[in-house]
Amino acid sequence: MKKFLLLAAIALSCIHSSFAQRFKQGVGAGFSVETADYMDTKVNFGFTYSPALFFAEAEKSSFSVGIPLSLGFNEGYSSEYDDYDDFYGSSSIGFMLDVPVILNFNYGAGALSGGRQKWGFFVGGGYGYHLTTANYLYDYDDNGNYRSTESSTFGVTANAGFRIGMGHHHRHNLEIKFSYMKGLTDYRPDVGGVNCIFNF
Template sequence: MKRIFLLAAIGLASVKSSVAQHFTHGLGVGIFVEDAKRTNAKGSFTFTYSPRLSFAETENTSLSIGIPLNIGFSGTYSGGYTSDGYYEENDLGYMINVPLMLNFNIGAGSAKGCQDRMGFFVGAGYAYHIGTVEDNLIGNVYPHTETESATGLAANIGLRIGVGHKKKHNIEIRSSYMRGMSSYKPHVFGANCLFNF
């Protein structure tokens, strides 16, 4: 699965130089919440890099394929001294979410020459998700943290607000959902804010 995403990224970059109508990058931050039957719910603060290739463009619509890579961190760490000595609690974790998304775009950010102030998009795809989870199976007196990964269907929806001269750049607000269909079958919800340039 990792090889498929790597090949898609390389293909996306190489197509840019030959037949791309509109190639953009986006950088931003977000929040992801992950939950599954046998794990505790976990929230993560994420950094996002989102390359996107638009094609089949009209004056203010397009189709696009993108790989919004999200890398996140979660948890807390604390330590100190008590009458019993030094103690520490560490439940730091990480997550990586990599979906391959096909979107329909309209308005701002959809086509190279589009100067609309507002735009919208909706799409679906397939995602790979990996990260640390805390197992909460009944019978585990001391829940333990482990690394799990899953693949599954993904969807996203959002809006874009054109900014700058001729609205060439935009601010994107996106919500996403992934339903893991392998391994521990997580539900992964995301909300991101990006600047596309």
């Protein structure tokens, strides 16, 4: 994790010194649904801080590199039959962390420093780190309950969405983002999410 963050910081510094024309940031909230083999489905709720460096600006478009950091909590549900064939379920609360590095193509609202467009969109992909507490169906503690364990993964990620220009000359924008991550290490989860972010 430390090596990943260090490489991300170095990459952003290189882009800033060579190409970047503008730095923007945003804050917001959203949710995601996480599934994996032998693990309860998780619904993650979190808050997002989204810094990004914009470069290669054209007439109505630009590219950007960002790290939309999300931190939040999740709830999982477990169910099973006991020795008397009685069905019961239980829920559990955990936490989650998302640290993706994303390269986006931006068009319209939010793409340019002096742009006045009311609408815009973006699409891109990258690589990310995901951390969660997970209830594994095959892992029991001494009392026969599911054991809650901390799991993390690295994987590829993609996102797309649209922006609505806000404020004077639409210099700020409201962003609706749809994202997906496929974990390639450890428990290999699928994580799909929706975020609403105000960029300023």
